[in-house]
Amino acid sequence: MKKLGQLYEGKAKKVFATDDPTLVIVEYKDDATAFNGLKKGTIAGKGVINNRMTNYLMRMLEKNGVPTHFVEELSDRETLVKRVHIVPLEVIVRNVAAGSLSKRLGLAEGTRLSRVVLEYCYKDDELGDPMVNEYHIAAMGWADDATMKRIAELAMKINDLLCRYFKGINVDLIDFKLEFGITADGQLVLADEISPDTCRFWDSTTHEKLDKDRFRRDLGGVEEAYQEISTRLMGE
Numbered sequence: 001m002k003k004l005g006q007l008y009e010g011k012a013k014k015v016f017a018t019d020d021p022t023l024v025i026v027e028y029k030d031d032a033t034a035f036n037g038l039k040k041g042t043i044a045g046k047g048v049i050n051n052r053m054t055n056y057l058m059r060m061l062e063k064n065g066v067p068t069h070f071v072e073e074l075s076d077r078e079t080l081v082k083r084v085h086i087v088p089l090e091v092i093v094r095n096v097a098a099g100s101l102s103k104r105l106g107l108a109e110g111t112r113l114s115r116v117v118l119e120y121c122y123k124d125d126e127l128g129d130p131m132v133n134e135y136h137i138a139a140m141g142w143a144d145d146a147t148m149k150r151i152a153e154l155a156m157k158i159n160d161l162l163c164r165y166f167k168g169i170n171v172d173l174i175d176f177k178l179e180f181g182i183t184a185d186g187q188l189v190l191a192d193e194i195s196p197d198t199c200r201f202w203d204s205t206t207h208e209k210l211d212k213d214r215f216r217r218d219l220g221g222v223e224e225a226y227q228e229i230s231t232r233l234m235g236e
């Protein structure tokens with residue numbers, strides 16, 4: 001597989017073309033941003049951890065019947081994935097109140113939700129990724145009703161599988177963000193990443209944060225937290 005020119009550079013990853021038009025290579029960076037790009041920094045070793053962890057979890061999900069864009073891990077920071085059209089939504093899955101939900105509804109962080117909550121945000125940095133509902137999504141033509149039904153089903157299934165998996169390493173999955181894509185042949189697949197950048201992980205016993213909130217909130221021990229969750233999940 002030949003790595004060709006860069007197609008896109010995002011906040012945490014770069015995407016490169018390959019000699020196969022149906023495949024691209026993602027390269028994970030150590031760059032970290034928060035608050036819609038207002039806070040910038042680097043987290044040493046993050047790219048390697050996020051690459052390996054995403055691929056590990058995508059393989060687990062595939063085994064359990066969740067279609068993903070994952071094809072092959074190429075190196076510490078590079079992975080071959082299916083080229084997709086990204087559905088321009090951040091799909092947020094919540095088990096426990098935290099972050100923006102706690103703020104919006106005045107719920108103490110750590111309040112268990114009696115049912116899983118799904119939220120959608122329109123992916124647009126200039127607008128600050130505004131929250132939208134299924135009516136907005138249909139009216140704007142970002143995804144059709146059948147696609148949204150399937151996205152919700154997959155998000156719930158992914159949540160069940162991830163919660164069970166993380167429970168096994170004494171971690172509570174508080175909330176996380178997913179992105180979906182559509183391949184050239186029309187298949188809806190899980191895309192993007194599943195990592196401490198995109199999930200909230202709390203130690204089940206101590207409730208210590210093992211995710212990007214350590215960077216967002218200047219809690220210290222950022223690199224150590226990424227390493228800890230990585231080691232618990234995949235070993236040294």
Ligand code: UDP
Nearest residue numbers: 092098099100101175176177197198199200
């Ligand atoms: N999230 C993300 N990217 C975003 C916004 C949120 O990966 O642009 C993740 C975040 O890490 C958390 C979940 O989605 O696990 C819910 O985030 P929330 O809406 O609480 O926003 P935040 O408090 O992170 O601004």
